[in-house]
Amino acid sequence: MIMWGTPHSPKECTPMKRSLGRAALALALAASATALSASPASATTPNDFPDCPKHSLCAWSESDFKGKVTTFRPGGGCFDTPFPIRSGANTFPYGGGIDVILVIYTGKGCTGELLVNLSRGAYKDSLPAEGLSAESAW
Template sequence: MWGTTHSPKECTPMRRSLGRAALALATAASATVLPASLASAKTTAPLPDCPARSLCAWSGTNFTGQVTTFRPGEGCVDTPFPIRSAANTFSGGGVGIPVALLVMSGKGCTGEDLVNLQRGQSQPSLPTDGLSVWSVW
């Protein structure tokens, strides 16, 4: 009701929903406005230690070194180590819920957007270390 005071706990579910909606919209929009070098992720072929329907990142370029995975829709997550390559192995084709992984240069999803990986895309080499990711669906 308008004019009614609510505690922050009561607003949390709505705030999360609005935050996810805004993030999904921003991620979708960024795919069309990112510079060509960021939006030019390659189509994903089978990758080492990254099963189908996964969001994966590696410590080395060309999908080498330590590997980690992120849950779809997890939001902002600091990476366990600096990442230099990443992949979204959810199948492409435009059917189903869009799953995206946005890699950022700073912790806490700050800094430069390094790559926005839509379904079926991978990036063998990032321009600098990725220290956090946005995982959305």
């Protein structure tokens, strides 16, 4: 077990620890990037998102939630998208409990420009560039 302040080798930095570090970085970046905010869910309902069930993190290949759709496992870390994505939605409802977010990036491996941070009930109908990876965190 690694304790805070205990020296450790880079080999001990597991994929899970890297993922948690990336999630913390994504949250910090998203909090400071108000220009990248998504629309609140009050303007739409989960039923307005084709092929995206309630309590899901979804992305589409075209703007306005059209084209191919993919879903991401909540809290699953970083994923390269199966196709370039142009819109996304978080259909987890507002309310209590642990927040779940979906952060979309321009580069593979959750690198490049942060395009949008989708918290509970948020969506973005048109991304400013193609998203090639996404990170989901609790």
